[in-house]
Amino acid sequence: MQPAPSTIDDATAARVEAALAALSRADAGAPTDLKGLVLSRAALADRIGEGPAPPWWDAVRCGLALAGRDLSGAGLEGTDLSGANLSGARMAGALGRSARFTGATIEETDFTGADLSGACFREVAGGEVRFDEAMLEDARFDGAAMRFARFPRALLDGAAFNGADLWGAVLTGADADYTLFRGTRLDEARLDDVNLTHADFEGASLKKARLTGSRLRGANFTGVKLDGADLSKADLSETSLVRLNLSTCTLTHARFAGAWLNGTRMRSEQLGGAVGEEIDGDYHGAQSSYLALEQNFKSIGAKEEASWAYKRGRRMGRMQAGLEAGQAWQARDGRALSRHGYRWVSDRFVEWLCDYGESLSRIARAFLIVIFVFAALYGLAGGLIREVGDGRATYNPLDLVSYSALNMMTANPPEIGIKPVGRFTNLLVGLEGAAGIILMGLFGFVLGNRLRR
Structure with a gap:
């Protein structure tokens, strides 16, 4: 101009x-x-x-x-x-x-x-x-002093407020793509439901500001002060949030797909149990959001929260597979149904078995279930006989469970005065031994990960 x-x-x-x-x-x-x-x-x-x-x-x-x-x-x-x-x-x-x-x-x-x-x-x-x-x-509006100014539903695309004082300003419902707020004071401002795509907030102050439901995709938050800001349901996809302190912010159901998070101080409890993409049924986006959170939690040494984000991300992958399997069923696409269905089943089994490699208690539960299932199968088959005595098949629950438990822990059938007879029973013994080896290996792997943390 x-x-x-x-x-x-x-x-x-x-x-x-x-x-x-x-x-x-x-x-x-x-x-x-x-x-x-x-x-x-x-x-x-x-x-x-x-x-x-x-x-x-x-x-x-x-x-x-x-x-x-x-x-x-x-x-x-x-x-x-x-x-x-x-x-x-x-x-x-x-x-x-x-x-x-x-x-x-x-x-x-x-x-x-x-x-x-x-x-x-x-x-x-x-x-x-x-x-x-x-x-x-x-x-x-560079350098303007306009405290408590009102911009509701205003069209602000490409406007510049660099260095302005907009304390307590109201921008609710405004459209502000590519707007410049560098060094702007927006403390206690209301930016609810504002379209701030690719807005530049570098060095701005947004203490106690309300950005509930705002669209901040691709925005630049380098060096921004966000103490006490409300970012509930905000879309922070592809947004730069590097080394910010969000620990005092409200982040309930915010969206982080593709966001640049590294060294950003925050806690998983602030998210209200789920990211915004998951709430909206966008499981693919939710998976990307949890991946960004997982990497950030690792960068700040929050291992337990990184584990939480990892498991949530895997669960979103399973949910997406189930959604695509349902679509394939409606479209009568057998190949897609088998592919997505297999992925859903396998992921669901891994989640049940060990919570995607994060739970020792679930593996222990699987041990107990396998022991009692095979003990019941041995009893139904009548293939375990006492070596001492009349040589008849035993149906004593203690004998069946003892043999099944020891068979899970050893490479060869245990020597406890009971031996299997018949092809079917010996097949069961082999299958249970293989299951025991797999579960023991998985238990050791998960235990090692937990100890390293």
């Missing part, structure tokens, strides 16, 4: 005179057509002579006096109102594309529904200014 000239252009001198004359009359409404006029502090200062200041000049703030004026629907395209006092002015519905408000005072000014695309609000001052549903694409 080119800087505005510091003097009044001769071609618009008459319009400037008419506008100033209208502003000088207290009983007259504000002019509605200021398009292209240069009414900046610098341009008007030369028109003030000695003696009392003209009515259109604010001697305190040294700028055009528009405080309390009604400029609703006014034509302000390309107008330069730099340094003007717009406190309490009504500019609802104004057409102010590429207008300049640099250094203006906009305390409680109402810009509701105004078209201010490409406008410049650099270093403006004013709290509780209203931009409800305003069009502010590519507008500049």
Whole structure:
């Protein structure tokens, strides 16, 4: 944007005179057509002579006096109102594309529904200014002081708020793709349900800010302060969150698929038991989200939480396989059904057996189940006989369980005065021995992992 000239252009001198004359009359409404006029502090200062200041000049703030004026629907395209006092002015519905408000005072000014695309609000001052549903694409607010400003449902794509003070501002429902908030103060701001895709928050302060349900995909959070921020159900997919402290944030059902997490301080309890993708039934995205969390928990030495994220990710893979198997069944696709069905069954068995290699208690449970199942099979087959005595088959539960348990622990049938007879019984002995070897090996593997942690 080119800087505005510091003097009044001769071609618009008459319009400037008419506008100033209208502003000088207290009983007259504000002019509605200021398009292209240069009414900046610098341009008007030369028109003030000695003696009392003209009515259109604010001697305190040294700028055009528009405080309390009604400029609703006014034509302000390309107008330069730099340094003007717009406190309490009504500019609802104004057409102010590429207008300049640099250094203006906009305390409680109402810009509701105004078209201010490409406008410049650099270093403006004013709290509780209203931009409800305003069009502010590519507008500049660098260095602005606008505490408790309101931007609900405003269009802010490409706008820049670098270094601005927006403490307590309300941006609920706004659309702010690629918006710049570098070094911006947004403490206690409300950014619920805001589209902040690829927004840049580098070095910004968002303490106790509310970003519930906001779309932050691809946003840059390098060096951001997020103490006490509420990120519940926020979409942080593909977002840079490296070395941030999120331990005091609310992260219930947030989404992290593809997010760059490394050295980020957080706990699994903050997620409310599941990531947002899982809640929405997006199991593929949830698997990616848990992978990012697993890697981050490893990077901060939180081994138990890394294990939790790993297991959740594996479970999401199983859920996705089940979903795809159901779709294959409906489509009558036998090949896809067998592929996804096998994956679901195998993953479900591994989860039951050892919780994806993370649970010793589940392996111990499998040991007991195998022992009692084979003891029952030995009894049904009647293939275990006492070597001492009448040589009849034993059906004593203690004999059957003892033989089954010892057979699980040794490579050869145990010597306890009981021996198997018959092909079927010897086949059972071999199968149980193989199962015992596999379970013992799995138990040792999981135990080693647990000890290393």
